[in-house]
Amino acid sequence: MKFIIGLGNPGEEYKKTRHNCGFIAVDKIAANFQFSIFNFQLIFNAKISKGKIAGENIILVKPQTYMNESGQVVKKIVLDTKYQTSDILVIHDDLDLPFGKIRISKNRSSAGQKGVQSIINCLGTKNFIRLRIGIRPEKIYDAHKFVLQKFNKEEQKIIFESFKKIISAVKMILEKGVDQAMNEYNK
Secondary structure, X not given: OOEEEEOOOOOHHXXXXXXXXXXXXXXXXXXXXXXXXXXXXXXXXXXXXXXXEOOEEEEEEEEOOOHHHHHHHHHHHHHHHOOOHHHEXXXXXXXXXXXXXXXXXXOOOOOOOHHHHXXXXXXXXXXXXXXXXXXXXXXXXXXXXXXXXXXXXXXXXXXXXXXXXXXXXXXXXXXXXXHHHHHHHOO
């Protein structure tokens, strides 16, 4: 893996919303591993940060398109860098997982997540790793409205623990491989 792409929506109004779990996760990864400050790169239409995890050079990416257009950024990165799609880890929220749970998957469908579907459509493949962050509440009446709301205080505590697990999971993927990380974290 060379690229870790966090999905979210740009702009202050979305900054701490459930739908921006991917952005928050890559921010936490950057802080934990002392990556460079995120800088906007026009060529990719993304904020980029560089650093190392487990001795491997990694580029963190926060697309500056809306979630459902994330594939445009990812395709540009793949074409310009000539890396394989298997070198990509996408981190995103998942309304189908219980709140705070994480799941690692590879080569799977989008399951309705519009940012992931955009990536699959633009790349023409689903051959990349995904780290999904559960945001499903006990009851939900309007999914679109729910994902764009900010975390409440209790959710903030739970999701903070999830981000700790994500940092460990990313390190394990790099050191021991995605299959071992799946065995460890997909419980």
